[in-house]
Amino acid sequence: MQSRTRNIYLIPYVLWIVLFVIAPIVLVVYYSFFDIEGHFTLLNYKKFFTPVYLRMTLSSFWYAFLITVFCLLLAYPTALLLTKTKHKQLWLLLIILPTWVNLLLKAYAFLGIFGAFGPANALLETLGIGQKQLLFTDFSFVFTSVYIFIPFMILPIFNSLEELSPSFVDAARDLGASPWTTFRRVIFPLTLDGVKSGCQAVFIPALSLFMLARLIAGNRVITLGTAIEEHFLVTQDWGMGSTIAVFLIIAMAIIMILTGSRR
Amino acid sequence: MRAKRKLANVYLIVIFVILYAPIFYLMYYSFNSGGSMHDFKGFTLEWYKEVFHDTRLFIIVLNTLVIALLSAAISTILGVIGALAIQMLRKRQVKNSLLTLNNVLIVSPDVIIGASFLILFTIMGIKLGFISVLLSHIAFSVPIVVIMVLPKLQEMSPTLVDAARDLGANRWQVLSKVVLPFITPGIFAGFFMALTYSLDDFAVTFFVTGNGFSTLSVEIYSRARQGISLSINALSTLIFLFTIMLVVGYYFVNKKTGKSNGMGVRGR
Numbered sequence: 001m002q003s004r005t006r007n008i009y010l011i012p013y014v015l016w017i018v019l020f021v022i023a024p025i026v027l028v029v030y031y032s033f034f035d036i037e038g039h040f041t042l043l044n045y046k047k048f049f050t051p052v053y054l055r056m057t058l059s060s061f062w063y064a065f066l067i068t069v070f071c072l073l074l075a076y077p078t079a080l081l082l083t084k085t086k087h088k089q090l091w092l093l094l095i096i097l098p099t100w101v102n103l104l105l106k107a108y109a110f111l112g113i114f115g116a117f118g119p120a121n122a123l124l125e126t127l128g129i130g131q132k133q134l135l136f137t138d139f140s141f142v143f144t145s146v147y148i149f150i151p152f153m154i155l156p157i158f159n160s161l162e163e164l165s166p167s168f169v170d171a172a173r174d175l176g177a178s179p180w181t182t183f184r185r186v187i188f189p190l191t192l193d194g195v196k197s198g199c200q201a202v203f204i205p206a207l208s209l210f211m212l213a214r215l216i217a218g219n220r221v222i223t224l225g226t227a228i229e230e231h232f233l234v235t236q237d238w239g240m241g242s243t244i245a246v247f248l249i250i251a252m253a254i255i256m257i258l259t260g261s262r263r
Numbered sequence: 264m265r266a267k268r269k270l271a272n273v274y275l276i277v278i279f280v281i282l283y284a285p286i287f288y289l290m291y292y293s294f295n296s297g298g299s300m301h302d303f304k305g306f307t308l309e310w311y312k313e314v315f316h317d318t319r320l321f322i323i324v325l326n327t328l329v330i331a332l333l334s335a336a337i338s339t340i341l342g343v344i345g346a347l348a349i350q351m352l353r354k355r356q357v358k359n360s361l362l363t364l365n366n367v368l369i370v371s372p373d374v375i376i377g378a379s380f381l382i383l384f385t386i387m388g389i390k391l392g393f394i395s396v397l398l399s400h401i402a403f404s405v406p407i408v409v410i411m412v413l414p415k416l417q418e419m420s421p422t423l424v425d426a427a428r429d430l431g432a433n434r435w436q437v438l439s440k441v442v443l444p445f446i447t448p449g450i451f452a453g454f455f456m457a458l459t460y461s462l463d464d465f466a467v468t469f470f471v472t473g474n475g476f477s478t479l480s481v482e483i484y485s486r487a488r489q490g491i492s493l494s495i496n497a498l499s500t501l502i503f504l505f506t507i508m509l510v511v512g513y514y515f516v517n518k519k520t521g522k523s524n525g526m527g528v529r530g531r
Contacts, residue, residue: 009348016341017364020402024379025367031382078278081271091275093514098282100506104465104480105499108487109285112292112300115491119288119301147281200370208372211465215487225374232378232470242382245375256370 025249031242044243053227057247060223063138064206067145071202072195074146075153079194080187082154083161092158099151107215110144111135114216136218144216145206153198160194161187196259204252224248286503293496300491310497317494320482326393327462327479334400335457341401342408342453343446349409350416365406376403377470384471391473399471400461407460408453415449416442455513 035041047053082091098106114120114134121131134140164187172182188195208225224244231241288300293311297304314320345365352358368376380402384395419442427441443450465480472481479502486495 009344009351012341013345013348016345016402016405017361020380020383020405021364021367024376024383027382027386028375028379074278077274081275084271085275093510094279095282097507097510098286100459100463100510101286101503102463102465102480102483102499104483104487105289105495105502106285108483108491108495108499109289111487112491113285113288115300117299117301122301147285150282204370204372208374208466210374211469211484215484225372228374228378229470232381238382241378245378248372248375252371252375 028242028245028249031238032246034239036237036239041239044239047240048243048247053244056222056227057224059221060207060225061251063142063145063221063223064203066142067149067206068199068203070142070146071149071153072199075150075198076157076195078150079154079157079161082158092155095151095154095158103148104211104215106148107144107212110140110147110216114140135216136220138217138221141213141217141221145209145212148212149202149206152201156194156197156201157191158194160191164190200255200259203255207248207251224251289496290500290503293493293500295493298493300493300496310493311501313494314497314501320498323477323479323482326476330393330397330400330478331458331461334397334404334461335454338401338404338457339408339450339454341405342457343412343443343450345405345409346412346416346446346449347442349413365409368403368406369410373464373466374470377467380467381470391471392476395471395473396468396476396478399467400464403464403467404457404460407456408450411453411456412446412449415446419445451516455509455516459509 032044033040033042035043078095082088082095085091112118116131116133116135118134120134124130124132168186168190169182172186173179177185207223208228209223210225210229213221213223213226224247228241228244228248231237231244292300292303294306294308295303296307296309349358349361349365352361376399380395380399381391384391384398389395389398423441423445424437427437432440463480464478465484468478469481469484472478477485483495483498486492
């Protein structure tokens with residue numbers, strides 16, 4: 001009927017997609033085949049499979065996994081309890097508000113909190129444990145990351161809990177299920193989609209957090225993100241950086257497929 | 264039962280305290296005359312004075328705002344066009360693949376976007392600086408606007424357009440008098456989201472900023488790497504107040520436009 005109008009809108013939009021979605025991915029893959037002097041090579045891929053890079057990849061995944069698990073463990077009860085409060089939209093807004101504060105400022109706050117004379121150490125002192133080196137450790141890195149990501153986990157879980165019809169829960173209770181069985185057999189399975197999208201929203205960024213790793217963990221934690229940043233901006237070895245980026249893209253695609261909700 | 268309820272409340276309170284403690288901690292020490300983030304020596308506004316006298320910082324704040332407003336405006340236009348384009352497609356498969364491509368930039372980690380844009384700009388011969396930062400902010404905001412506008416377009420009954428056409432409206436009139444007013448809440452929401460994404464972005468900007476041009480996030484990062492300085496605290500207090508104003512503004516815009524269209528109830 002109006003095939004001509006369609007084309008008019010499509011032109012700028014498709015142009016955007018080609019220029020900023022397809023071209024960058026193609027370029028990253030293309031650059032991964034070149035060494036620092038600009039010669040075609042497969043060496044980058046060979047280098048990626050050496051223990052140094054494999055260990056880094058593994059540790060990056062391990063940290064992202066830890067961050068996701070802690071987020072989930074803390075966020076699920078929070079979301080569940082939030083749905084039972086009176087002014088839930090207001091509480092939800094209060095959960096979202098900290099995400100509007102710049103991530104770097106939050107990281108900077110933890111520089112002070114975990115500092116040698118900061119409140120975290122003061123707390124340890126009063127508990128009788130004594131002063132410890134907290135900053136530039138894996139602990140502070142994971143803690144700060146969980147702090148930053150937790151709203152992104154709470155939100156989708158809260159939404160799926162809200163969508164859950166209370167009559168399911170009532171029915172389970174009427175049929176004699178204990179609260180725990182109700183949770184395990186009814187509530188949790190029905191909110192699995194929210195959990196999945198929460199995990200996705202945490203795990204993928206957690207793989208690539210280079211600024212947190214730099215600020216909070218010093219150079220103790222090296223993630224895929226830190227490696228990419230270093231190759232692109234410090235050593236200028238774009239080829240190797242692109243190779244790591246290619247693997248990060250592949251990992252991302254796998255995670256998306258695994259956690260993709262069936263709709 | 265009551266004990267359980269109490270325990271639940273305690274848990275929620277602890278979570279909220281942890282969420283807000285670092286932010287208030289930063290703000291509290293911005294008034295410390297002691298110069299560090301422990302031992303509160305005395306009240307001072309010295310750090311705020313320092314922030315307001317810092318012309319370099321002032322220029323950076325201006326840069327950040329200009330980039331945010333420009334990129335939000337341009338990406339809103341592009342995003343609305345994109346949403347209209349997707350909406351008009353008939354074939355499901357084409358529609359879905361376009362949507363998938365649209366979402367690539369939303370789910371990609373920032374480092375990947377930054378690194379690939381760095382390659383792109385270098386190849387295209389665009390000098391790193393204002394233009395490259397602006398272009399990349401537009402690029403990663405467009406899909407968000409599309410996502411915010413598309414549901415409103417899908418909500419709109421096609422009979423509205425048909426009626427306008429029957430009554431003799433031409434294509435431009437249908438768009439400007441019928442379609443755009445209907446999707447206005449979505450457009451506003453998209454604009455605000457684009458604005459906050461741009462203001463909040465660090466990683467992508469960090470890659471494509473080059474020397475000489477800086478935004479607030481990049482500046483905070485480079486200052487924080489040098490250690491603690493209470494002028495960052497003062498700055499963060501100011502930013503936090505600004506953010507709250509923005510949130511409240513967004514909330515009211517949403518509420519106002521939402522009421523007239525019965526939005527707000529849906530989608531939650």
